[in-house]
Amino acid sequence: MTIRLYDTSARQIRDFTPLAAGCVSIYLCGATVQAAPHIGHIRSGLNFDMMRRWFEYRGYEVTFIRNVTDIDDKIIAKSAEQRRPWWSIGYENERAFNDGYAALGCLPPTYEPRATGHVTEMVEMMRGLIERGHAYESEGNVYFDVKSHPGYLSLSRQELDNIRQPESTGETGKRDPRDFAMWKSVKPGEPSWETPWGRGRPGWHLECSAMAHKYLGEAFDIHGGGLDLIFPHHENEIAQAKAFGDEFANYWVHNAWVTMSGEKMSKSLGNSVLVSEMVKQWRPIVLRYYLGTPHYRSMIEYSEEALREAESAFARIEGFYQRVIEKAGKPVEPAAEVPPAFAEAMDDDLGVPQALAIVHTTVRQGNSALAADDKDAAIARLSEVRAMLGVLGLDPLDPHWAGETDRGEDLHGAVDTLVRLVLEQRESARARKDWATADAIRDQLQQSGLVIEDSPTGPRWTLGPR
Numbered sequence: 001m002t003i004r005l006y007d008t009s010a011r012q013i014r015d016f017t018p019l020a021a022g023c024v025s026i027y028l029c030g031a032t033v034q035a036a037p038h039i040g041h042i043r044s045g046l047n048f049d050m051m052r053r054w055f056e057y058r059g060y061e062v063t064f065i066r067n068v069t070d071i072d073d074k075i076i077a078k079s080a081e082q083r084r085p086w087w088s089i090g091y092e093n094e095r096a097f098n099d100g101y102a103a104l105g106c107l108p109p110t111y112e113p114r115a116t117g118h119v120t121e122m123v124e125m126m127r128g129l130i131e132r133g134h135a136y137e138s139e140g141n142v143y144f145d146v147k148s149h150p151g152y153l154s155l156s157r158q159e160l161d162n163i164r165q166p167e168s169t170g171e172t173g174k175r176d177p178r179d180f181a182m183w184k185s186v187k188p189g190e191p192s193w194e195t196p197w198g199r200g201r202p203g204w205h206l207e208c209s210a211m212a213h214k215y216l217g218e219a220f221d222i223h224g225g226g227l228d229l230i231f232p233h234h235e236n237e238i239a240q241a242k243a244f245g246d247e248f249a250n251y252w253v254h255n256a257w258v259t260m261s262g263e264k265m266s267k268s269l270g271n272s273v274l275v276s277e278m279v280k281q282w283r284p285i286v287l288r289y290y291l292g293t294p295h296y297r298s299m300i301e302y303s304e305e306a307l308r309e310a311e312s313a314f315a316r317i318e319g320f321y322q323r324v325i326e327k328a329g330k331p332v333e334p335a336a337e338v339p340p341a342f343a344e345a346m347d348d349d350l351g352v353p354q355a356l357a358i359v360h361t362t363v364r365q366g367n368s369a370l371a372a373d374d375k376d377a378a379i380a381r382l383s384e385v386r387a388m389l390g391v392l393g394l395d396p397l398d399p400h401w402a403g404e405t406d407r408g409e410d411l412h413g414a415v416d417t418l419v420r421l422v423l424e425q426r427e428s429a430r431a432r433k434d435w436a437t438a439d440a441i442r443d444q445l446q447q448s449g450l451v452i453e454d455s456p457t458g459p460r461w462t463l464g465p466r
Helices: 039-057 073-082 086-103 115-131 206-216 227-244 275-281 284-292 304-328 340-347 352-371 375-391 399-407 409-431 435-447
Strands: 004-007 012-015 023-032 061-069 135-138 141-144 180-185 200-202 219-226 248-255 258-260 450-455 458-463
Touching: 004 248, 023 039, 023 086, 023 206, 023 227, 039 061, 039 086, 039 219, 039 248, 039 258, 039 275, 039 284, 039 375, 061 086, 061 115, 061 206, 073 086, 086 275, 115 135, 115 141, 115 180, 115 200, 115 206, 115 227, 141 227, 180 227, 206 219, 206 227, 206 248, 219 227, 227 248, 275 284, 284 304, 304 352, 304 375, 304 458, 340 352, 340 375, 352 375, 409 435, 409 458, 435 450
Parallel strands: 023 061, 023 219, 219 248
Antiparallel strands: 004 012, 135 141, 141 180, 180 200, 450 458
């Protein structure tokens, strides 16, 4: 068994070899909490949640760090715009992110450090970089000297001569316009912390180098994040960490975006779809299926039509669950191991689409077994499906998703009573061989969004696709 991952730094798929046998260390760039999350933000957390689950299924002990950027230019701008304390905005949106992760079934990280809680570690790293000649202080700012580190831009493979910093940053005292700020001097009305170079606040990039060092040490296995972070954020992280003396990340894994009309989903473009609103319109398990089942390196073009297709596909899986459990007359436990073809797909750069094809094939085999009245085969197929969906965090019978049923239990009970009264009228019409009335009742129910299915134990109803 060998897990293989696409390493951005190598531009190829590599066999995964952990630094410590039986252990995997992952650092994921998490939320910048200037606003509530849209589904593009949550996709990254979800993709790496599936990675973590697969490593754990394969027997690894996983340490998973996902940071929170709770101070930066955007949060300060929001604070001024809304006339609210920066920490109030950050905390509110941090909770919104965590609610979104939890709603879509993401496991909590091992640690979730905040930038503002690690100023001491940042100061230590800056002091070391200044002593080694890789950073310098100017007017209370601390900048990284990009020319001092020969490996700069090795991740994005750009040329230094082609890199230019924006002219409107307000950063002064740079030796080279391409040098980046690790620490920004205090400005009126902004939060600040004391350092040997005066009061100020963190630059964006320094926090991740410092926190990865604190929680994962000088070297760790995997650094993750969205494609948009490759430059400048991840390049600057690498420069800081390696110039400080760390080996840093052994593999770089980046997830693609959720797009709308071909553009990256972004609050600044006004095309974001907030998670808090999406979970009111769609079941969270369906959102997880929609966002988590494309390959993590593939773009997802958002549309309601695609979401409806995902809802219908998942409904077919749930219908299979229901029919087999009714046939078995008891709960069906997940298999101890996933089918080999599913494991092979997941080992190959987390090939979730290929793995999901195995799930749907197994569902079809199970439905064929039901049609042939082969109870044992149907139960065996459901057991396999539960094992596979459990690894993906998509097993409808997992306790996490029980809340979805609980929230709608009262309404479902009322609807069930009404529908059964109508179905009794249909059964009476069928008993009289009044097929026209029976068909009319069925058609009216279907027009109301219900799917009626005749089974050996009587008619069964489910909600149809939107």
